[in-house]
Amino acid sequence: MAEPRNRYSTVSLILHWLLAALILAQVLLITAHEATEGPLARQFVEIHKASGMLILVLTLVRIGWRIANPALPLPDTMKRWEKxxxxxxxxxxxxxxxxxxxxxxxxxxxRGGELSWFGLFDWPLLPIGGGREGYRSLIDIHGVVVKGLYVLIALHVLGALKHQFIDRDNVLHRMIPLIPRRP
Incomplete structure (x- = not known):
């Protein structure tokens, strides 16, 4: 009988941490955009938009990988509501x-703007209109979704810390290669 996996695959780890780094970069890029003016501010927002499209592609890849490679089972010690x-x-x-x-x-x-993907090609625009008003409405929705993401990140990090320091199980070990496995 094969021994159960106790770590996520290298592909899963790369996708997880690459997406985490890109999300952090998105926050830094939009913060830098808001703190500057002129061509530099526009450059920050252009990189932000291109990175957003990369996040979309990588998320779809991650979902596909997750379907083909299901998540590791959570510890039996976890309560049903926690799972x-x-x-x-x-x-x-x-x-x-x-x-x-x-x-x-x-x-x-x-808005009818441009969406260059890191200068390699122009990402096609969606067939929607709305001008500045439509843009503002959609950016407002974008901002609300960002706040939801912040809440999820906080829950995710708190859950990981709970597993490491309170439950003292090996959940965090499965996603961070540098943390040794507990016996």
Whole structure:
């Protein structure tokens, strides 16, 4: 009988941490955009938009990988509600990581702006209109979704810390290679 997996695959780890780094970069880019003016501010927002589309693609890849490679089972010591909360949080992450780029893409499309993907090609705009009003409405929705993502990130980090320091199980070990496995 094969020994059960106790770590996520290398692909899962790369996708998880790459998406985490990109999300952090998005926050830093939009903060830098708001703190500057002129061409530099525009450059920050252009990188933000291109990175958002990369997040969309990587999230879809991650969902496909997750379907083909199901998550590791949660510890038997977890209560049913904890397992339900963990599952719901992960599903909501996927929903929000698709909704954020889509609302940003829709906002740019409504305004009739450009969406260059790191200067390699122009991402096609969605066939929607609305001008500045449509843009503002969609950016407002984008902002609400960002706040939802912040709440999920906080829950995710708090849950990971709870597993590491209170439950003292090996849940965090499965996603962070540097944390040794507890016996």
């Amino acid at each position: 339900l909360l963990a599952g719901a949080t992960h599903i909501l992450f996927y929903v929000l990581l698709i909704a954020l780029p889509l609302t940003g893409w829709a906002a740019v499309s409504a």
